[in-house]
Amino acid sequence: MEEIKDLWSCKKRTLQWLIILFFWQAVSGQIHYTIPEEMPKGSFVGNIAKDLGINGKQLSDHGLRIVTSKGTIQYFALNVNSGHLQISERIDREEMCGEMEKCMLRFQVLIESKFEFFSVEVAITDINDNAPQFRSKDWKMKISEAATLTERFLLPRAQDPDLGINSVQDYKLTGSNHFSLEVQRGENGARQAELVLEKPLDREEQSAYDLILTATDGGDPVKSGTLQIQIVVLDANDNVPVFSQSVYEMTVKENIPKGSTVGAIRATDLDEGINGEVKYSFQDITNIASQIFLLDYTTGEIILAGNLDYEKSSLFEFEVQAMDGGGLRDRSKVLIFVTDVNDNVPELMMTFTISSIPENSPIGTKVAILNVRDRDSGVNGKVTCSVPSNLPFQLKKTQDDFYTLVTEKHLDREEVAAYNVTITAVDEGTPALSTSETISLMVLDTNDNPPLFVKSTYTSYFLENNPRGASIISLKAHDLDWEENARITYSITEGQIRDSSLSSYLSINSETGVVYALNSFDYEEIQEIQFVLKAQDGVILFILDENDNAPEILYPSFPTDGSTGIELAPLSSEPGYLVTKVVAVDADSGQNAWLSYQLTKATEPGLFTLGLHTGEIRTSRFLLEKDALKQSLVVLVKDNGLPPLSASVTVTVVLANSIPQTLSDLSSISALIDPPSDLTYYLVLAVAFVSCLFLTFLLVLLAIKLHKWRNSPMSHSGSINFGGVPVSQFVGIDGVRAFLQSYCHEVSLTSGSRKSQLLFPIGSCTNTLTPQQAPNKPDPLLITDESNNIQENAAGNQNYTDFLICGPTFSFLHSLHTSPSCSIPYLVFLDFHSFSFSPYCTITAS
Numbered sequence: 151m152e153e154i155k156d157l158w159s160c161k162k163r164t165l166q167w168l169i170i171l172f173f174w175q176a177v178s179g180q181i182h183y184t185i186p187e188e189m190p191k192g193s194f195v196g197n198i199a200k201d202l203g204i205n206g207k208q209l210s211d212h213g214l215r216i217v218t219s220k221g222t223i224q225y226f227a228l229n230v231n232s233g234h235l236q237i238s239e240r241i242d243r244e245e246m247c248g249e250m251e252k253c254m255l256r257f258q259v260l261i262e263s264k265f266e267f268f269s270v271e272v273a274i275t276d277i278n279d280n281a282p283q284f285r286s287k288d289w290k291m292k293i294s295e296a297a298t299l300t301e302r303f304l305l306p307r308a309q310d311p312d313l314g315i316n317s318v319q320d321y322k323l324t325g326s327n328h329f330s331l332e333v334q335r336g337e338n339g340a341r342q343a344e345l346v347l348e349k350p351l352d353r354e355e356q357s358a359y360d361l362i363l364t365a366t367d368g369g370d371p372v373k374s375g376t377l378q379i380q381i382v383v384l385d386a387n388d389n390v391p392v393f394s395q396s397v398y399e400m401t402v403k404e405n406i407p408k409g410s411t412v413g414a415i416r417a418t419d420l421d422e423g424i425n426g427e428v429k430y431s432f433q434d435i436t437n438i439a440s441q442i443f444l445l446d447y448t449t450g451e452i453i454l455a456g457n458l459d460y461e462k463s464s465l466f467e468f469e470v471q472a473m474d475g476g477g478l479r480d481r482s483k484v485l486i487f488v489t490d491v492n493d494n495v496p497e498l499m500m501t502f503t504i505s506s507i508p509e510n511s512p513i514g515t516k517v518a519i520l521n522v523r524d525r526d527s528g529v530n531g532k533v534t535c536s537v538p539s540n541l542p543f544q545l546k547k548t549q550d551d552f553y554t555l556v557t558e559k560h561l562d563r564e565e566v567a568a569y570n571v572t573i574t575a576v577d578e579g580t581p582a583l584s585t586s587e588t589i590s591l592m593v594l595d596t597n598d599n600p601p602l603f604v605k606s607t608y609t610s611y612f613l614e615n616n617p618r619g620a621s622i623i624s625l626k627a628h629d630l631d632w633e634e635n636a637r638i639t640y641s642i643t644e645g646q647i648r649d650s651s652l653s654s655y656l657s658i659n660s661e662t663g664v665v666y667a668l669n670s671f672d673y674e675e676i677q678e679i680q681f682v683l684k685a686q687d688g689v690i691l692f693i694l695d696e697n698d699n700a701p702e703i704l705y706p707s708f709p710t711d712g713s714t715g716i717e718l719a720p721l722s723s724e725p726g727y728l729v730t731k732v733v734a735v736d737a738d739s740g741q742n743a744w745l746s747y748q749l750t751k752a753t754e755p756g757l758f759t760l761g762l763h764t765g766e767i768r769t770s771r772f773l774l775e776k777d778a779l780k781q782s783l784v785v786l787v788k789d790n791g792l793p794p795l796s797a798s799v800t801v802t803v804v805l806a807n808s809i810p811q812t813l814s815d816l817s818s819i820s821a822l823i824d825p826p827s828d829l830t831y832y833l834v835l836a837v838a839f840v841s842c843l844f845l846t847f848l849l850v851l852l853a854i855k856l857h858k859w860r861n862s863p864m865s866h867s868g869s870i871n872f873g874g875v876p877v878s879q880f881v882g883i884d885g886v887r888a889f890l891q892s893y894c895h896e897v898s899l900t901s902g903s904r905k906s907q908l909l910f911p912i913g914s915c916t917n918t919l920t921p922q923q924a925p926n927k928p929d930p931l932l933i934t935d936e937s938n939n940i941q942e943n944a945a946g947n948q949n950y951t952d953f954l955i956c957g958p959t960f961s962f963l964h965s966l967h968t969s970p971s972c973s974i975p976y977l978v979f980l981d982f983h984s985f986s987f988s989p990y991c992t993i994t995a996s
Contacts, residue, residue: 181270182273241255256272406454417472542559571590600629730767765787783803785800
């Protein structure tokens with residue numbers, strides 16, 4: 151009855167799994183399904199035809215099939231009638247994935263009609279199909295009668311290949327009230343049972359105890375396993391064996407031979423005699439690891455007994471125990487890392503291939519799709535595929551380990567009619583391993599060659615009075631094409647005889663090219679016949695491209711709102727850091743569309759490099775603090791036509807680590823471009839202050855000099871003599887230094903005019919000058935505002951005084967006035983900018 155209930159429960163759970171429609175999602179060409187393990191053959195996995203967007207009724211037309219690798223088990227099959235993905239082989243998650251939480255089966259589906267393939271990923275979920283089991287049915291342990299209360303003893307751990315709730319969840323202990331059971335939860339979630347001493351032991355009272363340890367999982371229904379535990383009570387043993395390390399890590403290559411020593415463990419016991427003798431044993435080890443490794447129970451050496459395979463398992467983890475003769479023990483963990491060696495040859499599998507291709511196929515036509523893989527890992531598993539460089543084909547990596555063989559150049563059947571393309575896959579291991587596959591490809595002919603005659607002009611002679619239908623000449627053209635494309639048709643296109651159509655005189659066999667006479671010719675009437683013969687196999691019109699399109703820059707695009715696009719370059723960028731990429735296209739074809747990129751202008755030459763054909767802008771050195779935060783790069787894109795056409799774009803790069811920093815850096819850049827001119831303001835203010843101070847000083851000095859001169863008795867004498875004064879002196883005004891020289895001027899002043907007349911000087915003078923010493927020849931020095939009137943009429947200016955000013959010139963002298971109470975004139979300086987003054991002069995007044 152119990153078995154019937156279990157069977158019904160299993161069927162019910164299986165039915166629930168079948169009813170659930172597992173979700174799938176397609177991301178970048180990938181389809182995902184989820185199913186439980188142990189489902190019967192033919193079970194529904196998913197409607198893959200619907201997920202790929204293919205009508206199930208037309209499934210056979212699309213050529214949908216599953217792509218598998220050599221030597222792998224095909225767990226799934228495709229129902230060509232319904233388009234459903236079904237299970238074809240029993241799936242055991244524990245056998246396939248072991249203790250991995252995520253168990254995935256991956257394969258590819260090819261749609262031959264579209265030359266497309268999709269990756270399918272099926273997740274296998276765990277069911278409770280395994281019961282907990284102990285490595286042995288019996289377990290014997292020794293406990294000293296001197297053991298203290300609450301002392302703990304580790305018990306063997308049950309193994310359950312299932313995961314999660316289906317694995318071991320709890321332990322129970324029965325058989326004696328001297329002991330209790332406490333279950334601890336480890337770091338990885340595994341549960342460990344510990345035996346706790348609850349009552350003191352007395353060997354004389356009872357020397358052995360029989361207990362039963364039961365391990366249960368959390369599945370539905372719950373499954374369990376039991377272990378018979380026999381406890382032998384020993385006399386006191388006060389020292390426990392101690393391992394030298396809590397964790398032993400060992401590394402071994404996967405190709406070492408059997409019998410090799412992997413490593414050794416070591417424990418010490420301070421006791422003497424049998425209580426100090428340590429024996430080693432495996433604890434908590436999987437069945438697979440126990441078949442591969444052996445432990446010498448006396449020396450602690452771990453010996454390889456089986457074969458290692460990195461591709462199956464790269465890490466073995468188990469525990470070892472050291473126990474002395476008194477039953478005391480210690481445990482330690484052992485980690486054995488398996489390193490990979492290049493022991494697997496790359497595998498090539500042709501997923502799809504064609505046997506023939508037209509010679510006019512465009513560049514990039516797909517020829518074959520192939521899958522390559524290497525069971526090794528790391529560098530040993532990296533595979534590079536290649537084809538001979540002298541063939542017009544290339545391999546393109548499309549997805550994961552799939553390659554597509556495409557044409558790289560135009561094919562010409564007349565040059566090569568068939569190709570044997572050898573594809574070689576080489577891994578990067580040492581030594582490198584390789585494999586190759588050959589594809590035979592026939593080039594189909596197209597009508598790309600016109601018929602050709604051997605000569606452009608043919609001459610034939612025949613006698614008159616020929617019979618009708620006589621053969622006149624036989625012409626033959628040759629065509630390099632094949633079969634139907636080389637079949638030539640002959641015809642006469644041009645010619646005329648005596649204003650009559652040539653067709654009434656001549657006829658040509660369209661297949662052989664033999665020309666026949668339809669009439670008998672008379673030499674006296676017709677001496678020569680000229681006609682044009684055409685050989686035709688088909689007409690193809692080719693339009694040749696001209697370089698009439700300039701390159702068009704797609705990125706960076708020109709802003710439409712007046713803003714400037716900015717690219718960010720972190721300040722920590724290393725040489726070769728990709729900042730941005732200029733993308734351009736050309737509507738032309740061939741070499742007219744071959745683009746090259748040039749960096750024509752840069753804020754700091756040498757900071758950035760530009761890929762000639764890629765357009766990638768990269769840093770060429772480390773960024774420095776002195777580098778400008780804002781870099782402007784002018785990129786020129788030029789095609790390869792004749793003449794070449796080009797386009798340019800300006801790329802702005804800001805050196806900053808983040809967007810907020812970019813904004814602050816731009817603000818600082820603007821501030822540096824137009825800083826406030828405080829320094830200029832203070833400089834102008836200082837210059838103005840010094841100029842005013844110096845001008846004030848000169849005015850005060852001039853006033854003092856004039857005041858002394860007016861109060862001096864020499865000012866009323868007819869002659870003033872400054873003796874002992876240097877002949878040449880100078881003063882500077884507003885920073886300009888003017889050298890002074892002595893001059894002698896004759897001045898006429900009037901009171902009726904606001905403007906004084908300065909007459910031309912009558913000569914030069916020395917320190918003391920008398921009228922008799924003045925020369926006759928005047929020396930022009932100053933011209934007044936009305937320079938065209940050198941002298942005014944004396945009758946119109948009754949009040950005037952003539953005097954000589956000997957000494958320096960007074961620049962910008964606007965007016966001279968005479969005092970009404972004094973016959974000697976005084977000078978009034980109005981609105982002048984600079985002047986020079988000499989303290990020595992002789993003035994003569996009348």
